[in-house]
Amino acid sequence: MTAELRVDGDRLWSRLAALGEIGAVHGPNGERGSARLALTDADRDGRDLVVSWMRDLGLEVSIDAVGNVVAVRAGSDPAAAPVMVGSHIDTVRTGGWFDGNLGVLGGLEVVETLAQHGIVTRHPVAVAFFTDEEGARFQPDMLGSLVYVGGMALEDALDVRAADDGARLGDELARIGYAGGVPCPTATAPHAYFELHVEQGPVLEDEDVTIGVVTGVQGISWTELTITGQSAHAGTTPMRLRKDPGYVAAAITTGVRAIAHEMGGTQVATVGRCEFVPNLVNVVPSTVTMTVDLRNTDEWLLQQAEAVFEALCAQLAREEGVTISRRQLARFEPVEFHPEQVDLIEATAQRLGHSTKRMPSGAGHDAQMLARVCPTAMIFVPSVNGLSHNIAEYTHPEHITAGADVLLQVVLAAAGI
Amino acid sequence: MTAELRVDGDRLWSRLAALGEIGAVHGPNGERGSARLALTDADRDGRDLVVSWMRDLGLEVSIDAVGNVVAVRAGSDPAAAPVMVGSHIDTVRTGGWFDGNLGVLGGLEVVETLAQHGIVTRHPVAVAFFTDEEGARFQPDMLGSLVYVGGMALEDALDVRAADDGARLGDELARIGYAGGVPCPTATAPHAYFELHVEQGPVLEDEDVTIGVVTGVQGISWTELTITGQSAHAGTTPMRLRKDPGYVAAAITTGVRAIAHEMGGTQVATVGRCEFVPNLVNVVPSTVTMTVDLRNTDEWLLQQAEAVFEALCAQLAREEGVTISRRQLARFEPVEFHPEQVDLIEATAQRLGHSTKRMPSGAGHDAQMLARVCPTAMIFVPSVNGLSHNIAEYTHPEHITAGADVLLQVVLAAAGI
Numbered sequence: 035m036t037a038e039l040r041v042d043g044d045r046l047w048s049r050l051a052a053l054g055e056i057g058a059v060h061g062p063n064g065e066r067g068s069a070r071l072a073l074t075d076a077d078r079d080g081r082d083l084v085v086s087w088m089r090d091l092g093l094e095v096s097i098d099a100v101g102n103v104v105a106v107r108a109g110s111d112p113a114a115a116p117v118m119v120g121s122h123i124d125t126v127r128t129g130g131w132f133d134g135n136l137g138v139l140g141g142l143e144v145v146e147t148l149a150q151h152g153i154v155t156r157h158p159v160a161v162a163f164f165t166d167e168e169g170a171r172f173q174p175d176m177l178g179s180l181v182y183v184g185g186m187a188l189e190d191a192l193d194v195r196a197a198d199d200g201a202r203l204g205d206e207l208a209r210i211g212y213a214g215g216v217p218c219p220t221a222t223a224p225h226a227y228f229e230l231h232v233e234q235g236p237v238l239e240d241e242d243v244t245i246g247v248v249t250g251v252q253g254i255s256w257t258e259l260t261i262t263g264q265s266a267h268a269g270t271t272p273m274r275l276r277k278d279p280g281y282v283a284a285a286i287t288t289g290v291r292a293i294a295h296e297m298g299g300t301q302v303a304t305v306g307r308c309e310f311v312p313n314l315v316n317v318v319p320s321t322v323t324m325t326v327d328l329r330n331t332d333e334w335l336l337q338q339a340e341a342v343f344e345a346l347c348a349q350l351a352r353e354e355g356v357t358i359s360r361r362q363l364a365r366f367e368p369v370e371f372h373p374e375q376v377d378l379i380e381a382t383a384q385r386l387g388h389s390t391k392r393m394p395s396g397a398g399h400d401a402q403m404l405a406r407v408c409p410t411a412m413i414f415v416p417s418v419n420g421l422s423h424n425i426a427e428y429t430h431p432e433h434i435t436a437g438a439d440v441l442l443q444v445v446l447a448a449a450g451i
Numbered sequence: 452m453t454a455e456l457r458v459d460g461d462r463l464w465s466r467l468a469a470l471g472e473i474g475a476v477h478g479p480n481g482e483r484g485s486a487r488l489a490l491t492d493a494d495r496d497g498r499d500l501v502v503s504w505m506r507d508l509g510l511e512v513s514i515d516a517v518g519n520v521v522a523v524r525a526g527s528d529p530a531a532a533p534v535m536v537g538s539h540i541d542t543v544r545t546g547g548w549f550d551g552n553l554g555v556l557g558g559l560e561v562v563e564t565l566a567q568h569g570i571v572t573r574h575p576v577a578v579a580f581f582t583d584e585e586g587a588r589f590q591p592d593m594l595g596s597l598v599y600v601g602g603m604a605l606e607d608a609l610d611v612r613a614a615d616d617g618a619r620l621g622d623e624l625a626r627i628g629y630a631g632g633v634p635c636p637t638a639t640a641p642h643a644y645f646e647l648h649v650e651q652g653p654v655l656e657d658e659d660v661t662i663g664v665v666t667g668v669q670g671i672s673w674t675e676l677t678i679t680g681q682s683a684h685a686g687t688t689p690m691r692l693r694k695d696p697g698y699v700a701a702a703i704t705t706g707v708r709a710i711a712h713e714m715g716g717t718q719v720a721t722v723g724r725c726e727f728v729p730n731l732v733n734v735v736p737s738t739v740t741m742t743v744d745l746r747n748t749d750e751w752l753l754q755q756a757e758a759v760f761e762a763l764c765a766q767l768a769r770e771e772g773v774t775i776s777r778r779q780l781a782r783f784e785p786v787e788f789h790p791e792q793v794d795l796i797e798a799t800a801q802r803l804g805h806s807t808k809r810m811p812s813g814a815g816h817d818a819q820m821l822a823r824v825c826p827t828a829m830i831f832v833p834s835v836n837g838l839s840h841n842i843a844e845y846t847h848p849e850h851i852t853a854g855a856d857v858l859l860q861v862v863l864a865a866a867g868i
Contacts, residue, residue: 236689254686256733266652266837267651267814270652270813270837271813272652273711273720280704280723281704286701287697287701288698288705291690291698295690302688302690304695306734306736307731313725315744316721319723329686395686396684420684422687
């Protein structure tokens with residue numbers, strides 16, 4: 035009975051550890067992380083290792099023009115499109131073992147479990163890793179999957195320059211041997227796409243839930259504000275004569291917190307950057323630069339949040355006599371995953387006896403690009419202390435195994451026997 | 452009639468310009484400022500020029516052990532203590548022509564006017580400049596007058612090291628030839644002390660008043676806060692799970708503004724420094740460092756402001772789940788000037804036909820040290836745009852003349868004929 039099939043959690047953990055050792059970064063308290071920035075030598079070594087595992091499993095490996103790697107296990111129906119699982123294996127400079135890697139190596143574990151039990155699915159099963167998901171070296175992030183679905187021209191992607199050393203992406207691809215011959219964007223969309231990923235947030239751990247059923251990806255609105263007032267002596271300038279951009283920045287910060295609280299739901303609001311000039315204890319600042327990060331799973335609600343934020347800025351500028359200039363740093367609409375695939379993940383996890391929670395993803399993932407071309411959904415497993423992009427990133431082995439079991443059963447259901 | 456006596460405003464202005472040319476700093480828009488950090492070569496050149504003027508006027512010049520210079524014009528009563536006027540002639544790195552210099556050169560103008568009209572006062576008239584008022588090179592500020600009144604031991608003052616090059620104050624005094632032989636602290640307190648100074652704030656200009664009658668100096672309370680929360684992903688961390696020190700810093704900033712507004716009077720509150728770590732658009736900060744500057748002319752009210760501020764910090768720390776560590780950077784009690792001398796300045800200015808306003812000083816001055824040993828008061832004249840410690844510092848010539856006329860008449864009244 036395929037419904038009883040389970041992955042080998044130890045084997046999956048061993049692969050995560052082996053890949054994690056490439057570009058290893060060890061922390062002072064025993065943390066074990068990785069630094070494999072996209073298209074560096076470390077990324078090449080990681081790719082080579084994963085491709086060797088793909089070949090060992092007898093998969094047909096293809097590399098496309100932007101370096102995305104797809105390994106296919108044939109199905110019984112020669113005309114059927116593959117059910118794809120995957121993610122990325124590049125990391126940020128202080129990356130962990132799990133972010134991205136879990137979706138790819140979890141996919142290999144699914145394939146190896148099927149092979150071990152001699153199960154042939156109707157649809158082929160493909161395991162993919164996409165180039166430069168992190169965007170830590172080449173902007174934008176999710177570049178490989180974006181090109182894969184036709185969202186960015188291949189030539190433009192190849193011409194992107196690295197933030198660190200200015201290297202051209204196409205040149206770096208060729209240098210590490212991953213400028214493949216398969217056309218990109220892909221000629222054939224997958225039948226479906228599933229991505230297993232660590233949550234990178236604290237919700238599942240906080241609520242003691244094992245499986246996050248990801249309903250979509252939040253829309254993102256990033257704004258940089260430059261607030262210009264009048265530098266003044268902190269002792270000799272009465273309050274009524276001040277034009278204090280630091281006060282306005284503070285009122286905006288508490289104001290966007292209030293927006294998130296009043297809207298509730300998935301709305302979040304963050305002021306992550308704030309810089310005072312001249313930044314002296316006894317001088318009212320002349321200028322403050324700050325950023326506001328607004329996110330919501332609903333585009334209409336995100337626009338509401340933006341409108342309230344904009345009105346707040348205008349009101350504060352008027353009241354305090356400062357000027358506020360605005361620059362949009364990023365704006366992405368929310369993505370909704372495929373309702374039937376989301377239901378499938380939820381029902382499967384519950385059948386396997388796991389607690390579940392429907393939740394949006396607050397971070398971006400390759401899945402949001404794949405959602406443009408095929409039914410897509412994601413599975414989250416808990417992140418200890420919500421940490422990610424941090425060498426202290428960790429997910430308990432039993433949660434890794436649980437997530438891979440759900441992935442296996444979802445793939446079986448979607449690929450058919 | 453001495454009541455009709457007036458200074459020569461052009462002569463005073465010429466001296467201000469000549470002293471301003473020593474260590475001259477010229478701005479791109481025609482601004483003319485000075486850089487004469489304490490006990491540098493430029494300070495020595497400025498001192499030499501002012502001492503030469505003192506000698507030209509026939510004054511008896513003495514230099515004390517911390518470099519304070521006092522020039523005395525004898526009175527008719529050999530037993531009477533001098534009425535002292537003065538200030539300082541060191542500047543900050545981007546100083547103007549007026550801050551400090553006006554009080555000293557205004558004093559010389561008073562003496563020259565008396566001499567010109569052959570007026571001998573009963574009390575001697577002394578013109579003083581005190582070492583290192585600005586504190587821009589040697590901490591603390593107002594060092595020379597502090598030692599003069601016995602508030603700091605001479606040996607400690609001589610051992611202070613320069614913030615820029617680590618030079619010892621005593622060595623620098625000797626190097627520039629201003630380690631004098633007169634004991635310090637002074638053996639004989641002045642009969643009274645008057646200091647003419649630019650306001651360094653916007654109030655007089657804003658209210659179109661010529662003479663500020665300074666009632667005292669605000670008490671100052673400086674606190675540095677280090678707020679530690681939990682760094683977190685701006686997308687994946689729900690609002691209810693955040694421990695955001697940036698939000699707490701903002702709530703403190705708007706909170707201390709509210710304290711100032713609710714208390715009214717002379718209470719001011721300023722957040723001049725604020726630094727986020729790691730200061731990234733999509734990361735809830737882990738730590739924020741900020742300063743809070745509270746000032747009031749009334750010690751009891753200043754303590755009230757501190758108490759409300761402290762309670763606010765405790766409440767916010769509890770509500771948000773952050774820790775706040777506090778460090779006191781400075782704490783000075785308010786100084787009240789001598790009521791009769793304050794009344795004298797006000798009545799004199801009004802008799803001369805000038806508009807007046809009683810006001811506290813928000814900045815520190817040598818007068819607050821002299822107030823410990825003799826009846827003291829200050830005269831303010833308007834600063835254009837409230838600017839000071841800035842090469843764009845400016846005071847209109849007619850206001851300079853008005854202030855010096857008030858100083859002359861006040862000295863006449865206090866010194867007697």
